[in-house]
Amino acid sequence: MTTKVTLDMEKCCGYGICAEICPSVFKLDDQGFVYVDSNVVPEGEVDAAQEAADACPELVIDLHTS
Ligand code: SF4
Numbered sequence: 206m207t208t209k210v211t212l213d214m215e216k217c218c219g220y221g222i223c224a225e226i227c228p229s230v231f232k233l234d235d236q237g238f239v240y241v242d243s244n245v246v247p248e249g250e251v252d253a254a255q256e257a258a259d260a261c262p263e264l265v266i267d268l269h270t271s
Pocket residue numbers: 216217218219220221222223224237238239260261262263264265266
């Protein structure tokens with residue numbers, strides 16, 4: 206199974222909560238907005254990535270497993 210992340214960037218307000226919870230997946234750019242190096246979430250990071258998605262106040266982060 207592969208888990209992929211989609212970001213609805215227009216909604217990101219740069220709170221940085223995602224990067225605090227799961228820094229190996231969610232990075233912040235110079236302006237504090239989220240980005241990912243890869244949209245594939247490493248297996249061991251899926252729970253943390255989901256926690257980050259649930260914690261995002263703007264619901265920017267969507268995870269899909271297939
Ligand atoms: S928690 Fe949500 S709004 Fe905040 S930086 Fe991460 S994706 Fe953007």
